[in-house]
Amino acid sequence: MLKKTLTWIINFAIASALVIVATASPVSAQETTAGTDGDNGTGSVSEPGKIRIDLRGAGHVQSISGLSVNPASFDVGLLIMGESASKQVTLSHTGGPEAEPIMINEATLIGANPDEFSTSFGGFTTLQPGDTVNVVVTLNPTYPGKKSAALRLTIEGATNPYSLFASGEARYPLTSDLTTPSNPLNLGQVALGGTIVKQLTLENEGQAGAPYINVSDIILGGDNPAAFDMQFSPMTLAPGETKQVNIGFGSNAEGTKTATVEVVHDGNNQNVELMLEGQVVNPNGVPTNFTTKTLAGVTLDKPTSLQFGPDGKLYVAEGDGLIKVLNVTRAGNGNYSGSVAQTISSVKNVKNHDDDGDVNNSLNTRLITGLLVTGTAAAPVIWVASSDPRQGGGGGTPNGGGSQQPNDKNLDTNSGILHKLTKNGGGWLKQDVVRGLPRSEENHVPNGLLMKDGKILLVTGGHTNEGAPSFRFVKIPEYALSAAVLEIDVNAIGGGTYDLPTLDDEDRPGVNDANDPFGGNDGKNQAKLVAGGPVQIYSTGYRNAYDIAMTPNGMLYTVDNGSNSDWGSPPSGCSNNYIAFGGSNFPDNLHLVTKGSYGGHPNPTRGSKNNKFNGSNPQSPIEVSANPEECTFKAPGQDGALTTIGGSTNGLTAYRASNFSGAMYGDLVTAGFGGKKILRINLSTDGTTVLSKDTLVANLPEAPLDVWAQGDGEVFPGTIWSVTYYDDIVTILEPSDY
Structure with a gap:
């Protein structure tokens, strides 16, 4: 050897x-x-x-040449109790033909956990040059934890044995239990005949790597199951994931209601059982009181719209095109303060044009009157409606006194843009989604918007007082896309910009006019209503609806501003003939908005294709069927409105909180600009009838323009927020049962 x-x-x-x-x-x-x-x-x-x-001497260590062990050590990884894992190790004699044989004597398992390892190799083997022998080492854990051992090989003639190191880890199998944090789950109070919606939270309590849980059914039972509506479809929960199931609660009988719930699932534990309870009360006995407070610590400039985003921040649009993102805190009853987390200027910096399409570099602001925040807390998305910041119109008198020249500011009547702002790190990326939307010579512009079924519904103001071109509206007619609720398929547009196709303007050379789609040119270059495009008409007949709201049951509403005396008359026949003055004072009116519905304000351009533009090349901007109903003026109260409201009424929102025993859940809240008040509109259960109108608060600062209400599960639930345009503040209505 x-x-x-x-x-x-x-x-x-x-x-x-x-x-x-x-x-x-x-x-x-x-x-x-x-x-x-x-x-x-x-x-x-x-x-x-x-x-x-001093001692001095010589020592001799005998080692073996030619012994190869592959691998020299190994780890079998993580095992579940009851499992075992093996690893094959090859012992080889790699010496030359003349090398001495390697004699392996005893093979013994030693170390921390030798009893949990086993081997097929018992030792007492001789390896000639070129020989190999396979050794299998197995870990079969008997209790959880980290494991280690060594297979010690005693080699003939070697001073020290050779040790092959093995390791691994064992744990009990991971399991997933389905739990719910509340049992019983109290849904609170609901008004008699009304409905509120609360959430049942389900959680997979398994840690990472544990099984998924499939929830296949939820079974209602007990005393009053009919009072509860489980809005459930089968779901799967990953380990650590929570999901919510909506529960509708309501009854036509007063009193306490209870029901049992059994959640059927395939998790480790048995089906989850819990109790539901709630109380149905007479709404006449439930006072709806609010206290009025002002948001401290924030300076605004002519705020026009507001909404809380999914990130819990308050987004406020200003009249010059800025958007301020506010952090808001509450330090006790009615004590609210804010700070500006971010100011977004990308919309304000959009270039403006005159009505002939030329760029106007002297303007450095934009008018924002519509704001919608969607997305998630981590990735909020802001949708904005903006237009030319100028305002013309007014002036003149029917008897010939005063200036008899229309107040024409040469503003761009095609200046409306739908923007999309996407959070990108610490900033925002702006996308102009649709350009060329109509904007009147007065202050009737693209206004409120919401998202329904993945599409944006955007309210566009009218260009006339009662349908006919008039002096105080600078003589322009309704356009193909004015005085309507537009339906915009933003998914079809994608990440680009859809420039609305326009008429061939006779005052600009060429078919494709310079700077299209901008410069409406009093209708000669207006956007067309084309078949199959991503911008379509959802509902028509709105003189100047400022906002649009959707209640929890998915129904849509808008308040339209009524007409004014001496500002213009209904159309003559179905024409766009100019009628200088005329018209009547009519109140604002609340409409239930459905697809294809007509709110009573005429648009002869859509009513008849005989209304053409560009005398040298007459064209109708309507490339779909005309809608003759839009030739007829219907006075508020006779136009299908659910109710009328005195004074300018603008911002509109749905109350989605269960405060006051749910007495206001699903009602509408609107901002009374002229009356400096916030109104409650109490709707019937089916949403088709107004049961009552009440003033929630009065004598607000000058003057409430937009309004937003927070729902259950959101920051500051049950509160109502309003921007006051002239006094530049945010007003908060806090419910007495906050």
């Missing part, structure tokens, strides 16, 4: 010195020893009472 000898000299001058202690009689302090400074000449050093002797 090949042997290798390693020799070294070991100097034990200090640590390995042999110390002999004299015990017979101590050496006196005067005794001396041979050598210098205590050195006796041999390298040993003596001290009083001790003799130190």
